[in-house]
Amino acid sequence: MEPVISFKNFGFKYTVQKEPTLYDIDLDIFPGQKVLIAGPSGCGKSTLASCINGLAPFSYSGEYTGSLKIKGVEARDSDIFSRSKVIGTVLQDSDAQFVGLTVAEDIAFALENDEVLVDEMRRIVAETAASVGVGTHLSHAPHEISGGQKQRVSLAGVLVDDVDVLMFDEPLANLDPATGESAIELIDEIGRKSGKTVIIIEHRLEDVLHRDIDRVVLMDDGRIIADMSPAELLCSDLLIKTGIREPLYITALKYAGVSVTPEMQPAHIETLILNEADKARVREWFYRVEKPAAAPEAETMLGVSGLSFAYSNGHQALSGISFGVKRGEMTAIAGRNGAGKSTMCKLICGFEKQQEGTISFLGEDTAELSIKERAEHIGYVMQNPNQMISKVFIKDEVGLGLVLRGKPQEEVDRAVEKVLDICNLSPFVEWPVSALSYGQKKRVTIASILSLEPEMIMLDEPTAGQDFRRYTEIMEFLVELNRSGITVLLITHDMHLMLEYCDRALVFSEGRLLADDTPAAVLSDPDLIKRANLKKTSLYDLSRICGIDDPREFTARFIDFDRKARRGHD
Amino acid sequence: MTNLFNYIDRPSPVHRMTGAAKLVCLLLWSFGAMSSFDPRFLFALFVLAVVLFKISKIKVKDISFMLWFTFVFCMLNNLLIYLFSPQHGTEIYGTAHEILHIAGRYNITQEQLLYHLNVILKYLATIPIVLLFVTTTDPSEFAASLNRIGVSYKISYAVALALRYIPDIQREYHDITLSLQARGVELSKKASLVNRLKSASQTLIPLILSSMDRIEIISNAMELRSFGKNKKRTWYRHRAFSAWDYGAMILGLVILLVSVALAAFVNHGRYYNPFV
Numbered sequence: 037m038e039p040v041i042s043f044k045n046f047g048f049k050y051t052v053q054k055e056p057t058l059y060d061i062d063l064d065i066f067p068g069q070k071v072l073i074a075g076p077s078g079c080g081k082s083t084l085a086s087c088i089n090g091l092a093p094f095s096y097s098g099e100y101t102g103s104l105k106i107k108g109v110e111a112r113d114s115d116i117f118s119r120s121k122v123i124g125t126v127l128q129d130s131d132a133q134f135v136g137l138t139v140a141e142d143i144a145f146a147l148e149n150d151e152v153l154v155d156e157m158r159r160i161v162a163e164t165a166a167s168v169g170v171g172t173h174l175s176h177a178p179h180e181i182s183g184g185q186k187q188r189v190s191l192a193g194v195l196v197d198d199v200d201v202l203m204f205d206e207p208l209a210n211l212d213p214a215t216g217e218s219a220i221e222l223i224d225e226i227g228r229k230s231g232k233t234v235i236i237i238e239h240r241l242e243d244v245l246h247r248d249i250d251r252v253v254l255m256d257d258g259r260i261i262a263d264m265s266p267a268e269l270l271c272s273d274l275l276i277k278t279g280i281r282e283p284l285y286i287t288a289l290k291y292a293g294v295s296v297t298p299e300m301q302p303a304h305i306e307t308l309i310l311n312e313a314d315k316a317r318v319r320e321w322f323y324r325v326e327k328p329a330a331a332p333e334a335e336t337m338l339g340v341s342g343l344s345f346a347y348s349n350g351h352q353a354l355s356g357i358s359f360g361v362k363r364g365e366m367t368a369i370a371g372r373n374g375a376g377k378s379t380m381c382k383l384i385c386g387f388e389k390q391q392e393g394t395i396s397f398l399g400e401d402t403a404e405l406s407i408k409e410r411a412e413h414i415g416y417v418m419q420n421p422n423q424m425i426s427k428v429f430i431k432d433e434v435g436l437g438l439v440l441r442g443k444p445q446e447e448v449d450r451a452v453e454k455v456l457d458i459c460n461l462s463p464f465v466e467w468p469v470s471a472l473s474y475g476q477k478k479r480v481t482i483a484s485i486l487s488l489e490p491e492m493i494m495l496d497e498p499t500a501g502q503d504f505r506r507y508t509e510i511m512e513f514l515v516e517l518n519r520s521g522i523t524v525l526l527i528t529h530d531m532h533l534m535l536e537y538c539d540r541a542l543v544f545s546e547g548r549l550l551a552d553d554t555p556a557a558v559l560s561d562p563d564l565i566k567r568a569n570l571k572k573t574s575l576y577d578l579s580r581i582c583g584i585d586d587p588r589e590f591t592a593r594f595i596d597f598d599r600k601a602r603r604g605h606d
Numbered sequence: 607m608t609n610l611f612n613y614i615d616r617p618s619p620v621h622r623m624t625g626a627a628k629l630v631c632l633l634l635w636s637f638g639a640m641s642s643f644d645p646r647f648l649f650a651l652f653v654l655a656v657v658l659f660k661i662s663k664i665k666v667k668d669i670s671f672m673l674w675f676t677f678v679f680c681m682l683n684n685l686l687i688y689l690f691s692p693q694h695g696t697e698i699y700g701t702a703h704e705i706l707h708i709a710g711r712y713n714i715t716q717e718q719l720l721y722h723l724n725v726i727l728k729y730l731a732t733i734p735i736v737l738l739f740v741t742t743t744d745p746s747e748f749a750a751s752l753n754r755i756g757v758s759y760k761i762s763y764a765v766a767l768a769l770r771y772i773p774d775i776q777r778e779y780h781d782i783t784l785s786l787q788a789r790g791v792e793l794s795k796k797a798s799l800v801n802r803l804k805s806a807s808q809t810l811i812p813l814i815l816s817s818m819d820r821i822e823i824i825s826n827a828m829e830l831r832s833f834g835k836n837k838k839r840t841w842y843r844h845r846a847f848s849a850w851d852y853g854a855m856i857l858g859l860v861i862l863l864v865s866v867a868l869a870a871f872v873n874h875g876r877y878y879n880p881f882v
Contacts, residue, residue, distance in 0.1 A: 089830060090830075091826055091829075091830070094829075095825075095826055095829060116829055116830070117832050117834075117835040120829075120830050120831060120832055121832075125830050127823065127826065127827055127830075129823055132819075132820055132823040132824060132827075133823055133824065133826075133827035135824065135827055135828055135831070135833075136746065136842075137744060137745055137746040137770060138746075140842060141746055141842050141843065144842035145828075145831050145833070146831040146832050147840075147842075148839045148840050148841055148842055149831065149832035149833050149834075149835055149836065149839050150832060150835070150836070150839075151836055151838055151839055151840050152840060153840060154840060154841075154842070154844050157840065157842055158842070161842070193831060194831070197831075382784075385784070385788060387784045407784070407787045407788050408787060408788065408789075408790050408792075410788070411788035411789060411790070415788075416785065416788055418781065418785050420816060420819075422812060422815040422816045422819060423778065423781060423782050423785070423812050423815075423816050424782075424785055424812060425811065425812055425815070426782075426786065426808040426809065426810075426811045426812050427811070428811070436789055436790075437789040437790050440789065440790035440791060440792075441790050484789065485789075488789070
């Protein structure tokens with residue numbers, strides 16, 4: 037059979053860069069295959085995807101060596117438009133790529149550009165929308181539908197072209213766990229029904245493996261380092277080497293001393309076969325590892341009591357919220373989009389004023405404090421660093437808050453130096469912000485907040501859209517800050533983040549606080565998981581398989597052990 | 607949030623008309639109003655615009671910001687006309703009925719007042735209808751209608767996208783100012799106007815940076831879906847003209863014809879001159 041995509045001795049170099057981004061790529065993808073391309077950030081997987089869909093070199097200029105054939109046609113000889121008839125791409129940010137003003141128009145966009153007549157177009161749009169489950173939302177505007185629905189609309193937008201290959205760029209990046217799971221199911225279903233080739237670029241291996249994958253192409257440093265079945269990959273040590281997260285149950289099995297082999301069908305927890313000896317090993321490990329130490333008692337730093345808030349349009353965003361955050365804690369506010377997480381943040385910062393209830397800081401009511409005064413106690417870091425950085429040079433950016441508070445220059449310089457040191461940004465003091473990577477910019481925004489010496493910082497989706505390496509980099513940095521005594525409050529819909537890093541999770545749903553417990557407990561409560569659009573962890577299933585009747589304790593011990601093991605590595 | 611230049615979705619006959627017909631009507635209406643200096647005619651157009659507003663269910667409150675802006679601009683325009691040419695009316699109408707003498711060439715004549723009345727009425731006859739068009743035509747319909755009257759679809763789409771992103775950028779601006787306020791930038795009325803302007807300029811860099819991100823993503827998304835491939839494109843929202851649409855275009859034509867007829871047969875020139 038002819039491969040639909042064929043790389044031979046392929047290399048790619050962007051015009052603006054000195055060194056090539058891709059080297060020696062040899063890869064054949066055959067019709068009907070379902071391929072996962074994984075790898076750490078900067079490994080070249082996005083460039084590989086751009087070469088496949090034509091964004092490189094048509095949009096991002098560059099040159100390539102070797103050969104790339106799409107359906108037998110040398111890529112050099114085609115243009116981006118004819119390419120888009122073969123390769124349909126669903127980009128990462130389904131919000132920003134929404135071109136049309138309504139769902140129907142967005143789906144119709146490619147048809148419009150191909151001059152399809154209106155009646156024909158309406159028919160195709162209606163059929164395609166129905167096939168991905170957004171048939172009843174045709175007249176909705178983008179802000180009226182959820183993130184998962186937007187992604188379905190994007191998918192429909194490429195399906196109207198009857199492409200041969202569907203390519204998904206980080207499809208899970210902006211979705212809550214339950215929605216991500218159904219996205220993977222939908223991709224699988226569409227792929228099966230249509231027989232199209234499916235390429236998924238994603239680093240959340242465990243979540244993608246929720247449905248079968250034929251091959252995993254693993255990349256590192258611009259090269260393909262592995263091209264094998266998921267089962268083989270999970271049994272190797274390549275994931276750990278490249279810094280990709282293994283599925284949690286695989287890690288747990290390895291900790292317990294079980295050697296994972298392809299015969300155990302390890303790609304899904306549902307298909308995993310464990311013999312009695314293996315189960316006994318897991319049980320034994322569970323009883324052997326020490327219990328996580330209980331957190332020491334500390335004073336309440338942030339106290340929220342009886343809080344209710346409605347927007348001026350009448351939308352009741354929060355009702356009856358009460359909780360406390362203790363000094364030194366790292367706490368997650370979790371829940372799906374629209375659950376009230378961001379509103380909670382705005383109220384704490386004083387951007388909005390609650391109608392009922394109080395927010396107190398170290399026992400003092402904050403009602404009379406201005407935005408600026410609150411910021412001296414609780415720093416707020418927005419999701420997108422580009423929205424926060426208003427100075428050209430790092431030094432000025434980090435010192436801005438102090439300068440505006442009228443501090444003398446020497447004091448500002450001293451504080452900036454100290455904060456940059458804490459944030460590992462000292463080498464860049466004189467740099468312009470624009471020269472930094474995304475992760476570094478994020479640290480600059482955190483530094484600019486830390487310069488005011490708040491006792492607590494609050495971060496909105498600190499790792500959104502980041503791959504595992506950058507994610508780890510950002511989170512480990514926050515852990516360090518937390519250890520140095522700063523209380524951290526995170527808004528997230530990333531379950532791994534709260535499981536791995538947070539002491540406590542506040543779960544919001546539809547404006548109410550559903551739970552206030554440890555992440556391990558939250559993620560072992562099937563009822564809560566369902567109501568808050570979360571997903572149970574594979575550890576839950578693993579403990580059941582091994583006959584451990586306390587999945588919550590199993591999860592807690594695993595997390596504690598895992599944290600220690602990983603910190604030990606560093 | 608203040609409404610700048612946005613589509614306001616309300617069920618009304620004006621909303622239901624196709625964008626192209628409204629645009630044709632708007633253009634004819636504007637030509638008619640621009641070329642005439644007959645206060646009777648301009649006033650009639652103003653009354654007609656008010657009636658159309660009533661039909662469209664767009665309220666004064668929805669467009670209050672733009673109305674204020676127009677008002678200030680109109681007053682400034684009048685003031686400047688008077689300062690630079692206080693005898694403009696006399697030059698046009700050929701007579702001078704002085705009401706009040708101020709100093710030098712600055713006096714107030716009936717002719718000058720009539721001229722200013724005409725200028726004000728021109729604003730009243732055109733601005734409401736422009737606002738009506740903008741608030742009752744959604745951006746994609748607007749793009750389609752520009753394209754239908756002959757503007758290239760790439761330009762049409764760019765205009766529509768810009769209109770569409772205004773609310774998003776407003777929201778982003780709002781978020782950015784809040785985070786800057788938290789860091790100590792004073793944007794409230796406590797600070798002087800100069801300081802506030804200086805502080806507001808701090809939002810520019812983040813606003814531009816995040817808009818650049820947005821532009822890159824949207825242009826990639828558009829290109830990947832064949833935007834710009836052909837010379838023409840079709841529009842999902844394309845609709846055939848209805849009776850209302852023909853009515854609107856005929857109305858526009860009638861306005862232009864009346865304007866021309868007034869100039870040709872009644873006023874013998876663009877100006878209505880009651881002084882001779």
